[in-house]
Amino acid sequence: MSNVIGIIAGVVVSILGIFLLIFWWPMFAAVFKGIFPILLILIGLGVLIYYISEIKSKLEMGKEQATTPEESKPR
Numbered sequence: 001m002s003n004v005i006g007i008i009a010g011v012v013v014s015i016l017g018i019f020l021l022i023f024w025w026p027m028f029a030a031v032f033k034g035i036f037p038i039l040l041i042l043i044g045l046g047v048l049i050y051y052i053s054e055i056k057s058k059l060e061m062g063k064e065q066a067t068t069p070e071e072s073k074p075r
Contacts, residue, residue, distance in 0.1 A: 021028060
């Protein structure tokens with residue numbers, strides 16, 4: 001019985017959300033225009049930080065491989 005109530009509540013809330021989105025579209029568009037550049041900046045910074053850390057870790061791995069003596073040298 002609780003599953004049916006959850007489905008009904010989900011449908012009612014979804015319909016209400018669609019109705020309010022249509023009714024408040026100009027306000028939603030204004031907020032989205034204000035948030036979108038900030039989101040792009042944050043996503044760009046996140047990508048930049050990720051790839052800089054990837055480059056640093058590759059450099060560190062290269063240094064570790066260069067400093068460790070190779071044990072399996074052919075004779």
